[in-house]
Amino acid sequence: MSRTQIVKLYTEAVATKGYTSIPNLILAKPTLLHKNIKLHHLGLLVYFLNLYNEPDKYPYPSYNKMSKTLNISISTLKKYLKELEEFKLIKRQQQREQDGERVKYNTTAQLKGTGNQTTNMYNLGPLIHKLTLLSNK
Numbered sequence: 001m002s003r004t005q006i007v008k009l010y011t012e013a014v015a016t017k018g019y020t021s022i023p024n025l026i027l028a029k030p031t032l033l034h035k036n037i038k039l040h041h042l043g044l045l046v047y048f049l050n051l052y053n054e055p056d057k058y059p060y061p062s063y064n065k066m067s068k069t070l071n072i073s074i075s076t077l078k079k080y081l082k083e084l085e086e087f088k089l090i091k092r093q094q095q096r097e098q099d100g101e102r103v104k105y106n107t108t109a110q111l112k113g114t115g116n117q118t119t120n121m122y123n124l125g126p127l128i129h130k131l132t133l134l135s136n137k
Helices: 003-010 024-028 039-051 063-070 074-086 107-112 125-135
Strands: 091-098 117-123
Touching: 024 039, 024 125, 039 063, 039 074, 063 074, 074 091
Parallel strands: none
Antiparallel strands: 091 117
16 A cells, blocks of 8 residues: 555554555455464564564564553463464564674574574564465465
8 A cells, every 4th residue: 555545544644653564364364374363463463564674674572562562461472472483473583692782683693693682583484475375376
């Protein structure tokens, strides 16, 4: 959807705050992604898609940030993340510090660090792969 269409539907004021592209397959037929997917899983996927703006630059929000933004407890969040991994829609990857600092915005570099763990990175490759397979049917 173009910015012009967003303005027509929601007003200029809303459009200036930004918008997220969500593939129709996620919202129109979520059970094609996995037979046990629920609304809370979709909410988490939409949250990740909002943070995902460039290929190979996957989101890495902290548990605290996600918990506050989504208004759920950290234990519930971890449960939902585990389920999304079991559904093979995301891949959670630990990030480590490199030379005392987390390497930002570079997926390969994020995984090379050997220092303390920072946040997890949420690889959306499995979701994108599943959507591609569904699109080719």
